[in-house]
Amino acid sequence: MSKARVIVLSVVHQGLTKAEAARKFDVSWQWVHTLVTRYETGGLDALEPHSRRPHTSSTGTPEHVRTRIIALRQQLTTDGLDAGPVTIAWHLEQEHLPVPSTSTIRRILDAAGLITPQPKKRPKSSYRRFEADQPNETWQSDFTHWRLADGTDIEILNWLDDHSRLLLSCTAHHRVTGTDVITTFTTTTEAHGLPASTLTDNGLVYTARFRGSRNGFEYLLAALGIQQKNGHPYHPQTQGKIERFHQTLKRWLTNQTPAATIPELQTQLDRFRIIYNQHRPHRALGRLTPALAYAATIKAQPTPNSLSTHYRVRFDTVDRFGKLTLRRAGKLHHLGIGHEHAGNPVLILVDHTSATVTHLDTGEILSTHHIEPDKKYWRNQTKKPGRWPGSS
Structure with missing residues (x-):
């Protein structure tokens, strides 16, 4: 039996005054009075120690935030998007709502029955992670x-x-x-x-x-x-x-x-x-x-090579006359490749001064052409000059 119960019973059933009980049990008269009042209000159970925890917490998660956390979980899951605590915290921040810790968000979701237990996974520390340091690095x-x-x-x-x-x-x-x-x-x-x-x-x-x-x-x-x-x-x-x-x-x-x-x-x-x-x-x-x-970060670039950084890349198929067409500065130019290459898929690399045509499958250079803005036809520089293809 607890000391509080003994004190109250000595007053109620043994007839001790509150002052006598205080002297006998070496407590203050005010404490004896408090215990007797609790007994008269709620019986012996009221004599058990009361929790000092406040009924409400000034730092607890507000109810409207809890409601929004649950709604976000359901909405993101329905949309087929990640709905974990980190993502939910991000959305709360975007909506200018108080953002609890991810562990608190997880507890709220768990209490709402929205978390399905998952089997234990391999610890992240066991993985060797590789990540590029800059955008465009890989x-x-x-x-x-x-x-x-x-x-x-x-x-x-x-x-x-x-x-x-x-x-x-x-x-x-x-x-x-x-x-x-x-x-x-x-x-x-x-x-x-x-x-x-x-x-x-x-x-x-x-x-x-x-x-x-x-x-x-x-x-x-x-x-x-x-x-x-x-x-x-x-x-x-x-x-x-x-x-x-x-x-x-x-x-x-x-x-x-x-x-x-x-x-x-x-x-x-x-x-x-x-x-x-x-x-x-x-x-x-x-x-x-x-x-x-x-x-957020400066972009990586490829290792410089002989190709100008100011280039165009085009994919095309040599027509049945052995020619290609290329638009430059609003004008259409004709490139003579050769009848023997008709129907071949090609890659065209164009810089400030030249256009190079290579076979898309083999990489073989089929033709090179000087950029001549005033001329409609750019001949293949790998061949000797000849007549305009198709001319009589």
């Missing part, structure tokens, strides 16, 4: 599969900046070809500049080195002074960032209305690219969005 590329509403298999080709995770390009194709890789790459360089290096797997659309040769993409990178890096076969962890990105992309697509056509799917991918780059904080970036991380 671009990762890969493609993944998706299906249209009728079950048609589509391939989605992506380019991702290694440093900032900026989604540089995201395009849908019936089947990704080497030409698609080159076209999306050069289109992306026009918007973001040249990368210092690329990192891909060993697929034939990226490299032909295991066949003892080069493909068009490899020739293009070599011409621009860009280092090409390829992962080890059967080791997808080398391209871990873009592999994880594919999971994020597919999780979002799963929550969209299935696209019936490639243009419809491309519209969805364009919308996702904006969301991913500008409205989705990345945990590995300290809650920055990829767009902010990409803009």
Whole structure:
């Protein structure tokens, strides 16, 4: 029996006065009076020690913030986006609401029954992480599969900046070809500049080195002074960032209305690219969005080579007359390549003074042309002068 109960019983049942009980148990008269009053109000249970914790906390999470945390969790999950505590904290900050710690957000979600226990994962400390120090230092590329509403298999080709995770390009194709890789790459360089290096797997659309040769993409990178890096076969962890990105992309697509056509799917991918780059904080970036991380640091550049930094890249097919057309400064010019090259896919590199045409598959130089703005026809400088092709 507690000392408080003994004191009260000595007064109530043994007849001691409050002063006598205070002297006997070596406590103050005021304390005896408090105990007797508690007993008269709530019985013996009222004599147990009371918690000194305040009924409300001035530092607790406000109810409207708790409600918003739960709403954000549900909304982001429905949208197929990351809905973890870090992301929720970022959205609270954007809405100018008080931002609890991520552990507090997790407790709120857990109390609401919105967290499903996950199996233990390999500790992050066991991974060797590789990350570029600057934007454009390394671009990762890969493609993944998706299906249209009728079950048609589509391939989605992506380019991702290694440093900032900026989604540089995201395009849908019936089947990704080497030409698609080159076209999306050069289109992306026009918007973001040249990368210092690329990192891909060993697929034939990226490299032909295991066949003892080069493909068009490899020739293009070599011409621009860009280092090409390829992962080890059967080791997808080398391209871990873009592999994880594919999971994020597919999780979002799963929550969209299935696209019936490639243009419809491309519209969805364009919308996702904006969301991913500008409205989705990345945990590995300290809650920055990829767009902010990409803009925050000076860009890396490829190693300088003989090719002028002021260049144009074009892909075309030599016509049946052995010619190409090239628009420069608003004027259309004709390039004579040669009848023997009719139908060949080519890469055209144009700088201030010349245009060089190479075979897209072999890298063979087919022709070189001096830039002559006043002339409509630029002849092949690797051949002796002759008649205008097709003239009599």
